[in-house]
Amino acid sequence: MARQIKKTEKAAEHPLEELLDIEEGTTIMEYVEPAMPAEVVTVDGVYDEKDTEIEEQLQEIYEVAMTQFEVQSGVCEEVEGKYAARNAEVAVQFLTAALNAVQTKSTVKANKDKLVVKAITSEPNAKGNIVLDRNELMKMLESK
């Protein structure tokens, strides 16, 4: 699911307010709202508490990195070229952190998928065949 970037406005302090002797904290500034971590999808029987915790942490890293990427990209558009280049470098670093989080999640998912497939194969497929490895077959026969 594509991440939604939310930009909101809030009253904030500005150095010129004090200089002009006007009410402080009244300048309306636009800022990137930190995204709420998306709900972690868990698969019963495959995910335990630790898995969920890891999944949540990776999701949080991804959200924070993407938010900071947006902030840095916004700064790039407002500063002189020589500073924008450095800000762009920082933005790329945040993007890399987000990508690493997604990659890790993807690896975890691939490993979990293998377990899920293994669990599913114990049930008859569409053709009515049961695909099992030797150990599972032995266990089934034992239980009978």
Add this chain to the structure above:
Amino acid sequence: MARFKQGWYVPKHPEKYVGKLDKIRYMSSWELKTHKFLDNNPNILKWSSEEIQIPYLKPTDNRVHRYFPDYWVLFRNKQGQQMQEIWEVKPFSQTRKPRSRKTKTRLYEDAQYIVNMAKWQAAQQFCNKYNLKFRILTEKDLYR
């Protein structure tokens, strides 16, 4: 690529701007920051950018030129008084006597300084005449 961040500014509150809305430009990131402050602070009642012209005698050629100060601002202070000011945004280094040791640079900086002083003197006289305040904003005022 331009050395400084430049572009056209589209105000969020066009009703506050006095002048041609399609001709609001910024010549540096400092000016962009100031534009945003003036546009987004509710205590700034009216503002304009490079709309006022003040005649001044340029010392380098001894002829009358026009000086366009960066801003004219009408704002309400904490006491509820309405104040009018004229602002010029300049690097702090350009508000002090040049200290460069290189002859060529020094000559250029000296000329620039003398011209700036003539402009600001004319602006001060203009402000005295119309009961305004003249202020030079530097990076020390904009970034605290």
